[in-house]
Amino acid sequence: MPGVVxxxxxxxxxxxxxxxxxxSKAEMIGRRQCGQIFAFLRRHAVGFEKAVRMDSAPKIGVRESRHVMGLYTLTADDLFHARPFEDAIALGGYPIDIHSPDGAQTDSTHFPPDSIYQIPSRSLLVAEPTxxxxxxxxxxATHEAAAAxxxxxIAMAIGQAGGVLAAEAVLGAVAPSQLPFGQVKKRLLAQGARLP
Ligand SMILES: Cc1cc2nc3c(=O)[nH]c(=O)nc-3n(C[C@H](O)[C@H](O)[C@H](O)COP(=O)(O)OP(=O)(O)OC[C@H]3O[C@@H](n4cnc5c(N)ncnc54)[C@H](O)[C@@H]3O)c2cc1C
Known part of the structure; x- marks a missing residue:
């Protein structure tokens, strides 16, 4: 929208x-930062003198907290080597982008040009409950792999695959890990998913 930044x-x-x-503390700090950034822009940025603050996120965004321990733990090494998985359900190319916890910097580690990594369905599944x-x-996944x-x-592609795994498991009355992977892949490809 013109005039909206x-x-x-x-x-x-x-x-x-x-x-x-x-x-909750993070939420409060984030809201305070929004106010500080807005005040800074109004005072120092050309064109922002009469700016009005319209909105901010309904709640703070969290990059990472817990992961499950699944049937396969995806690692940075898998991504670096674009390791092929027979049960690949999603592809990615985004680099490892770690926002340093000390606040100093963002560490980005890029993969070779045209490198496409794979995410296996086993990383979506756990031993219990089945x-x-x-x-x-x-x-x-490890912290480093998750940073990519x-x-x-990629989260959307993983979500789509998770939905297909769940639906096929219900239709076949089996646990998702027991599904013939070809059946899952066929459904994903029919939905337009990009897979190896
Ligand atoms: C500050 C920040 C900046 C980012 N910038 C970018 C960017 O520029 N580009 C980019 O591609 N990615 C960016 N990301 C990353 C990306 O947005 C997230 O990693 C991604 O959206 C994660 O998807 P998700 O499906 O795991 O979770 P989410 O998108 O958080 O989805 C989880 C959903 O579950 C819902 N939910 C939670 N609990 C329940 C419940 N009990 N019942 C029902 N529903 C529930 C939530 O409301 C939410 O809608 C950023 C992340 C952060 C935090």
Whole structure:
């Protein structure tokens, strides 16, 4: 929309998002930062003298907290070597992008040009309970691997695959891990998924 600017600048580090008290504290710090950034822009940025603050996020965004321990734990090494998986359900190319907990910097580690990594369905599944499918950021992966696949397009592809795994398991009355993977892949490809 002309005249509307989105500012993606605040940063809250060093707090544990699994602790509700620390999460509340992070929320308060984030809101305070939004006010400070807005005041700074009005005072110093050309064109912002009469700016009005329209909105801020309904709640603080968390890059990472817990992961499940799944049937396969995806690692940075898998991503670096674009390791092929027979049960690949999503692809990615986003680099390892670690927002340093000390707040000092963002460490980005890029993969070779045109490198495409794979995410196996086993990282969405756990040994117990057998009827659980996990999607998005909290799949089974190391911190470094998660710093790459956590971005929205890849999280969406993982979510789509999780939905297909769950639906096929219900239709076949089996646990998701017992599904013939060809059946899952066929359904994903029919839905337009990009797979190896
Ligand atoms: C500050 C920040 C900036 C980012 N910038 C970018 C960026 O520029 N580009 C990019 O690609 N990615 C970016 N990301 C990463 C990306 O947005 C997230 O990693 C991604 O959205 C994660 O998807 P998800 O499915 O795991 O979780 P979410 O998108 O958080 O989805 C989880 C959903 O579950 C819902 N939910 C939670 N509990 C319940 C419940 N009990 N019952 C029902 N529903 C529930 C939530 O409301 C939410 O809608 C950013 C993340 C952060 C925190």
């Amino acid at each position: 989105i500012v993606n600048t605040s940063r809250v580090t060093g707090l544990d998002a699994t602790d509700p008290f620390q999460l 009827n659980l499918v996990v999607v998005g950021r909290c799949i089974s 696949f956590r971005v929205t397009p």
